[in-house]
Amino acid sequence: MTNPVVKCSVDTCVHWLPDDACGAGNIDILDEEAKTSEDTKCKTFELRSSVANMVGGLDNVNWGGMVREPFQEGHQITPSVTCTVHECAYWASGDRCEADSIEVFGSSANTCEETDCSTFERGS
Ligand code: SF4
Ligand code: SF4
Numbered sequence: 318m319t320n321p322v323v324k325c326s327v328d329t330c331v332h333w334l335p336d337d338a339c340g341a342g343n344i345d346i347l348d349e350e351a352k353t354s355e356d357t358k359c360k361t362f363e364l365r366s367s368v369a370n371m372v373g374g375l376d377n378v379n380w381g382g383m384v385r386e387p388f389q390e391g392h393q394i395t396p397s398v399t400c401t402v403h404e405c406a407y408w409a410s411g412d413r414c415e416a417d418s419i420e421v422f423g424s425s426a427n428t429c430e431e432t433d434c435s436t437f438e439r440g441s
Contacts, residue, residue: 323395325421331363331374338394342379346400354437362429406440
C-alpha cells in the first residue's frame with residue numbers, strides 16, 4: 318500500500334516541522350468536489366497560536382517517525398494520508414493517494430481553507 322511523502326510549507330500549523338516536514342500521525346486532505354488545487358485543503362491544519370492548541374495537537378503526532386526517521390539516511394518524517402478528493406488523478410479507492418510525494422501549500426494560512434494540496438491533478 319502506497320503512502321506519499323508529505324512536504325509541507327505551512328509553517329503556521331502546529332504540526333509543521335523544519336525542512337518542510339509534517340509531524341502529524343495522519344492528515345486528511347479534502348474536498349470531494351475539487352476542480353483545482355485551490356479547492357483542496359489539509360483538514361488536519363491547526364493554527365499554531367496558543368499553548369492549548371499545541372497541547373491539543375499532541376494526540377495526532379507521528380511519535381514513531383520522530384524517533385526513528387532522523388537516524389535513517391534518506392528518510393523523512395511523514396504522516397499517513399487520507400484523501401477524499403475523488404476528482405484527483407492520484408486518488409485511489411479506500412481514500413488513498415497514489416502519488417510518490419505531495420506538497421501542501423498555504424503561506425501564512427490561518428485556517429485549513431487557506432491550505433492546498435498543490436500536487437492535485439484533475440483526473441480524466
Ligand atoms: S498543514 Fe497539514 S500537512 Fe501541513 S503541517 Fe499542518 S497537518 Fe501537516
Ligand atoms: S495528490 Fe490528489 S489524491 Fe493525493 S493527497 Fe493530493 S489531492 Fe489527494
